[in-house]
Amino acid sequence: MVLGRTLAVALVGLTGHVVEVEAHLAPSLPAFTLVGLPDASLAEARDRVRAAVTSSGLAWPNRRITVNLSPATLAKSGSSFDLAVAVATLAGAELLEPAAAAGVVHIGELGLDGRVRPVRGVLPAVASAVAAGRPRVVVPHANAAEAALVPGARVAGVGSLAEVAARYGADVDVPDLELARLEAAPAAPASRVLDLGDVVGQSDARECLEVAAAGGHHLLMVGPPGTGKTMLAARLPGLLPDLDEADAVEVTAVHSVAGTFDPGGGLLRRPPFEDPHHTATPASVVGGGSGTPRPGAASRAHRGVLFLDEAPEFSTAVLQTLRQPLEHGELVLHRAHGTARYPARFQLVLAANPCPCGKAVGKGLECTCRSEQRRRYFGKLSGPLLDRVDLQVELQPARAGGAEGESTADVARRVAAARQAARERLAGTPWRTGAEVPGGWLRERLGPDASLLGDLDRALDRGTLSMRGVDRVLRVAWTLADLAGRDAPGRDDVGRALLLRTRGHGA
Amino acid sequence: MRAKDAVGRYGEDVAEKHVLAAGWQVLDRNWRCRDGEIDLVGLDGDELVVVEVKTRRSTAYGHPAEAVTRLKLARVRRLAAAWLAEHDVRPSSVRVDVIAVLLPRSGAPVVEHLVGVI
Numbered sequence: 055m056v057l058g059r060t061l062a063v064a065l066v067g068l069t070g071h072v073v074e075v076e077a078h079l080a081p082s083l084p085a086f087t088l089v090g091l092p093d094a095s096l097a098e099a100r101d102r103v104r105a106a107v108t109s110s111g112l113a114w115p116n117r118r119i120t121v122n123l124s125p126a127t128l129a130k131s132g133s134s135f136d137l138a139v140a141v142a143t144l145a146g147a148e149l150l151e152p153a154a155a156a157g158v159v160h161i162g163e164l165g166l167d168g169r170v171r172p173v174r175g176v177l178p179a180v181a182s183a184v185a186a187g188r189p190r191v192v193v194p195h196a197n198a199a200e201a202a203l204v205p206g207a208r209v210a211g212v213g214s215l216a217e218v219a220a221r222y223g224a225d226v227d228v229p230d231l232e233l234a235r236l237e238a239a240p241a242a243p244a245s246r247v248l249d250l251g252d253v254v255g256q257s258d259a260r261e262c263l264e265v266a267a268a269g270g271h272h273l274l275m276v277g278p279p280g281t282g283k284t285m286l287a288a289r290l291p292g293l294l295p296d297l298d299e300a301d302a303v304e305v306t307a308v309h310s311v312a313g314t315f316d317p318g319g320g321l322l323r324r325p326p327f328e329d330p331h332h333t334a335t336p337a338s339v340v341g342g343g344s345g346t347p348r349p350g351a352a353s354r355a356h357r358g359v360l361f362l363d364e365a366p367e368f369s370t371a372v373l374q375t376l377r378q379p380l381e382h383g384e385l386v387l388h389r390a391h392g393t394a395r396y397p398a399r400f401q402l403v404l405a406a407n408p409c410p411c412g413k414a415v416g417k418g419l420e421c422t423c424r425s426e427q428r429r430r431y432f433g434k435l436s437g438p439l440l441d442r443v444d445l446q447v448e449l450q451p452a453r454a455g456g457a458e459g460e461s462t463a464d465v466a467r468r469v470a471a472a473r474q475a476a477r478e479r480l481a482g483t484p485w486r487t488g489a490e491v492p493g494g495w496l497r498e499r500l501g502p503d504a505s506l507l508g509d510l511d512r513a514l515d516r517g518t519l520s521m522r523g524v525d526r527v528l529r530v531a532w533t534l535a536d537l538a539g540r541d542a543p544g545r546d547d548v549g550r551a552l553l554l555r556t557r558g559h560g561a
Numbered sequence: 562m563r564a565k566d567a568v569g570r571y572g573e574d575v576a577e578k579h580v581l582a583a584g585w586q587v588l589d590r591n592w593r594c595r596d597g598e599i600d601l602v603g604l605d606g607d608e609l610v611v612v613e614v615k616t617r618r619s620t621a622y623g624h625p626a627e628a629v630t631r632l633k634l635a636r637v638r639r640l641a642a643a644w645l646a647e648h649d650v651r652p653s654s655v656r657v658d659v660i661a662v663l664l665p666r667s668g669a670p671v672v673e674h675l676v677g678v679i
Binding site for chain 2: 116
């Protein structure tokens with residue numbers, strides 16, 4: 055009775071569990087069973103493994119083979135276990151050195167010709183293997199660069215099963231197979247960073263964008279068509295500073311699981327930008343899919359910008375599902391097979407027309423919408439969601455001869471300085487930008503000037519601000535102070551923050 | 562057809578020699594009834610063994626043991642009961658074995674004995 059053992063990783067969300075793959079070969083009628091809660095795509099591994107082993111020039115053991123994926127209670131899915139199943143089987147048949155394969159983590163899908171194909175989620179899988187004290191990993195050649203991003207990992211990239219078997223002393227010729235390449239990552243965002251200088255006029259909105267970038271505040275832009283809402287939103291990521299090391303790993307891990315990551319460029323260091331179309335379903339935005347849910351646009355925008363253009367056109371369900379990540383910075387997706395957690399601390403940018411026809415600006419004389427239509431259009435956004443949006447700005451139709459704006463580089467410099475000031479102030483706390491800080495903490499540090507809160511109290515009494523709104527106005531006020539280089543916000547800052555929040559209606 | 566039958570016959574002879582060498586007592590060979598045929602019945606100690614012998618000349622169409630399907634085993638099981646009903650043997654237990662015989666073009670036949678497959 056022989057037992058072959060090796061290791062693999064099961065990913066649930068971004069958390070990986072090291073799985074022991076054991077193969078037991080009994081002298082009985084030839085059979086091949088896979089146990090340990092495999093899903094349909096994993097159960098198919100049996101057929102792939104068998105074909106790959108024979109194509110590699112190795113003899114398929116004519117035994118009753120039982121492969122167990124332990125812990126057997128953890129649901130496993132996907133094709134990334136193929137390589138581990140094959141190695142465990144060959145080790146059990148003593149076609150390769152069982153001791154050599156025992157402590158090594160194997161990740162990869164097998165082709166019928168014995169080629170090792172790339173899989174998704176290699177970065178988080180390798181990271182959790184290393185964290186579990188298993189630094190030796192064998193991954194598909196196309197994923198080797200991605201796996202090597204994990205500090206401390208001892209990565210071997212392989213092209214074929216025969217190559218793996220030969221590493222463990224199997225007597226086999228390594229065929230000269232063409233290496234399986236990563237399926238082309240979806241078209242990378244334009245490499246040229248969009249410049250803020252392209253936007254003509256709109257100085258209010260431009261300033262608002264700067265404040266949003268400096269404090270990480272959510273932003274709503276309302277304006278008639280063609281005033282530059284989309285242009286402005288697309289230029290926000292350019293104003294944000296680079297991601298730090300920990301964030302870069304986290305963001306890259308999400309994109310690796312989502313399959314939208316090109317390992318050639320290393321870790322993702324720029325804040326991501328996601329702009330789902332308004333026909334998007336809740337599952338596509340927050341994540342979903344059969345088996346273990348995959349990350350959606352909100353998670354792919356982690357530490358970056360989630361832009362909802364024509365926000366009132368989105369379905370109510372989509373808008374409401376965003377409330378949880380806005381509050382907690384994380385998405386917890388519950389399914390029958392288990393719970394997946396994906397980070398989703400994004401900066402929300404909403405763009406909307408003032409009414410369905412888009413002409414209700416100024417006195418709104420040209421608007422052809424009925425008042426009930428207008429109310430319903432904006433009603434979708436209002437309430438709990440809009441209460442979480444710190445900055446709201448109305449864009450006016452551009453006039454000819456609008457001033458050429460500052461370039462992205464100039465604004466980004468001020469944003470970086472403001473962020474640095476906020477970081478120094480928040481040193482020793484778990485928060486990084488003004489937008490994350492709880493209100494109580496801000497109020498304590500406001501200083502002795504009680505008149506600062508007076509305006510806010512009046513707005514609260516009048517009903518234009520909620521209690522949460524008061525805290526949020528304070529946060530923006532701090533960001534304004536950081537941008538201006540002041541130590542604490544003055545009355546002007548609070549007044550302007552109130553103006554920015556209420557689109558000028560509540561001051 | 563005749564060549565195929567001869568191969569099967571020869572494989573069964575090889576299997577019989579194999580079990581005799583293992584110290585079995587062979588009780589019956591090619592026992593037939595309405596439902597089918599048992600290749601070999603033997604006593605391994607006081608355990609009755611019903612053996613299905615499968616012989617092939619190459620593995621081009623798979624290993625001989627792979628050709629023993631679930632359906633075939635179910636039939637052998639039924640036949641074992643039928644054999645016991647007709648014979649006055651009182652074994653302590655009954656099991657079904659498969660003996661796979663591979664007859665290479667040259668050299669000795671390769672016998673693989675799979676014990677207790679049901």
